[in-house]
Amino acid sequence: MRYPNGKTYQKKDNVEQKKESAHRTLLSAANRGMSLEEDINLSNDYYRDAGIALINKRPTPINIVKVDYSKGARITDAYFEKQSTTDYNGVYKGRYIDFEAKNTKSTTSFPLSNISEHQIVHLKNVLKHGGIAFFIISFQMKDEIYLLDASFVIDFYEHGKRKSIPYEVFTKEGILIKQDYSPRLHYLDAVEALYFK
Amino acid sequence: MRYPNGKTYQKKDNVEQKKESAHRTLLSAANRGMSLEEDINLSNDYYRDAGIALINKRPTPINIVKVDYSKGARITDAYFEKQSTTDYNGVYKGRYIDFEAKNTKSTTSFPLSNISEHQIVHLKNVLKHGGIAFFIISFQMKDEIYLLDASFVIDFYEHGKRKSIPYEVFTKEGILIKQDYSPRLHYLDAVEALYFK
Numbered sequence: 001m002r003y004p005n006g007k008t009y010q011k012k013d014n015v016e017q018k019k020e021s022a023h024r025t026l027l028s029a030a031n032r033g034m035s036l037e038e039d040i041n042l043s044n045d046y047y048r049d050a051g052i053a054l055i056n057k058r059p060t061p062i063n064i065v066k067v068d069y070s071k072g073a074r075i076t077d078a079y080f081e082k083q084s085t086t087d088y089n090g091v092y093k094g095r096y097i098d099f100e101a102k103n104t105k106s107t108t109s110f111p112l113s114n115i116s117e118h119q120i121v122h123l124k125n126v127l128k129h130g131g132i133a134f135f136i137i138s139f140q141m142k143d144e145i146y147l148l149d150a151s152f153v154i155d156f157y158e159h160g161k162r163k164s165i166p167y168e169v170f171t172k173e174g175i176l177i178k179q180d181y182s183p184r185l186h187y188l189d190a191v192e193a194l195y196f197k
Numbered sequence: 198m199r200y201p202n203g204k205t206y207q208k209k210d211n212v213e214q215k216k217e218s219a220h221r222t223l224l225s226a227a228n229r230g231m232s233l234e235e236d237i238n239l240s241n242d243y244y245r246d247a248g249i250a251l252i253n254k255r256p257t258p259i260n261i262v263k264v265d266y267s268k269g270a271r272i273t274d275a276y277f278e279k280q281s282t283t284d285y286n287g288v289y290k291g292r293y294i295d296f297e298a299k300n301t302k303s304t305t306s307f308p309l310s311n312i313s314e315h316q317i318v319h320l321k322n323v324l325k326h327g328g329i330a331f332f333i334i335s336f337q338m339k340d341e342i343y344l345l346d347a348s349f350v351i352d353f354y355e356h357g358k359r360k361s362i363p364y365e366v367f368t369k370e371g372i373l374i375k376q377d378y379s380p381r382l383h384y385l386d387a388v389e390a391l392y393f394k
Contacts, residue, residue, distance in 0.1 A: 054322045056282055059258040062272065075259065075275040085253055089286060091295070094327025096288035125251045130291025 036103050036138045036145070040088065043183035053188055055090030055097055058083070084118040086133075092188060093196065096131035098123065099150075103138045109164035110137050112157055120157050123150040132195050136177065136187060137170065147190040148174035233300050233335045233342070237285065240380035250385055252287030252294055255280070281315040283330075289385065290393065293328035295320065296347075300335045306361035307334050309354055317354050320347040329392050333374065333384060334367065344387040345371035 040057070047053040061084075066077035086100040100119060104110050126133040133150035148165075152173055156165045175190035237254070244250040258281075263274035283297040297316060301307050323330040330347035345362075349370055353362045372387035 048322065051325065054319075054326050054328070059256040061256040062259050062261075062275070064259075073277060075277070076273065078259070078272040078275060080270060080272070091293035091323060091326045091328040094292065096291065096293040098288070122251075125245065126288060128248065129251050129288045131251070131288040 036101050036136070037087075039184040040101055040136065040187070043185045043187060044088075044090075046183040047188060053090060053092040053097070055088055055092070057088055058085065082116065082118070084116075085122045086119055092132075092191065095195070096126070096129075097191070098126045098131050099134045099136060101136040101138070103140055105140055106164075107139060107141045107167065109162075109166045110139075110170070111164045112153075112160070113163060115153070115157065120154055124154055127151065127154075132191065134191075134194075136185075137174075139167065139170075143179075145177045145179065145185060145187075146170040146174035147177055147187055147194065149194065233298050233333070234284075236381040237298055237333065237384070240382045240384060241285075241287075243380040244385060250287060250289040250294070252285055252289070254285055255282065279313065279315070281313075282319045283316055289329075289388065292392070293323070293326075294388070295323045295328050296331045296333060298333040298335070300337055302337055303361075304336060304338045304364065306359075306363045307336075307367070308361045309350075309357070310360060312350070312354065317351055321351055324348065324351075329388065331388075331391075333382075334371075336364065336367075340376075342374045342376065342382060342384075343367040343371035344374055344384055344391065346391065 037057070044053075044055045044057070047055060061081040062078050063081050064075055064078045066075070068074045068076045086098055088101065089096070089098040091097065100115070100123075102110070102114060123133045127150060135148050135150060135153050136145060137148060138145045148170055152169060153165065156169075175193055177190050178186040180186060234254070241250075241252045241254070244252060258278040259275050260278050261272055261275045263272070265271045265273045283295055285298065286293070286295040288294065297312070297320075299307070299311060320330045324347060332345050332347060332350050333342060334345060335342045345367055349366060350362065353366075372390055374387050375383040377383060
């Protein structure tokens, strides 16, 4: 069967599409076992080792109740504290970088329910002092990860009618982060495009 | 008994000296109960609330071995991990700030034994990326706290013959931090003088 615009091209496109699809599946499969946090940590290792930036995850704050010194300072009772800041901060080209990373299974919006008031206050302070503040949001079902400036999140948190940010805000105002092997997430390309161009 | 240069002045000086001494003892007493860490944390609270800077203590990294979820995520076994970065970082006037604070009972030098190789690597990276990196060192017996740029510490760590930094390096190259009530430590005045003038 022949098509007006040429069978060969059509076939090639299909092959290309299949290749892309396979590559995408491979990436997705590779990512499935990995969390967004692990992807960011690995990317930060890459950026540090390549001399590009120094960005670290803040340790989870833990309230220690009991320590057994007979066992060499073994913690025997403690509980998780709520993070009052964000998960990541560091330095890139002399500028202070601060961000929070979150997943969502929603395909239509990012719900603000898992962002705390404390974090909003913290990010407002970062912006006030001239730092770069943003969110990295992974739309897991779409296999798309966006970087969005914190000001949008703050604005939706404080003035939004719905307790979520529509997906379209990310595609329009955010930057799609390239997913790869090393670094896993080229998120500093997005930072470069948004804050240094 | 009369002195050539006037009894009255001598007496006034004594009173002033006693006042200063009393004030100093009061400050020392107030500080004695407080650790350097607490003083810095309180100063950071002050700087944050006054809208001057946003600097936080990184939580102590803890390796969690066992969590009892029946008790609502209670940690029942964990141990302290070595801090591979520094204790404090944040943003001041858009610049990235990173520092470590240490006490010493020595009056002649600051021993480098409680600084890890990891921290030196971290601070070298901070400087490489254009961040501001320093140490806050408290000479407890002298009741003097100095801010010293990280480059001196790195240099002594890597090229020093003795495993310590002489006190004179602090008085000559560092900045004496004013101790007060609020903020406890005016350490950003020292930062201002050293990096922004």
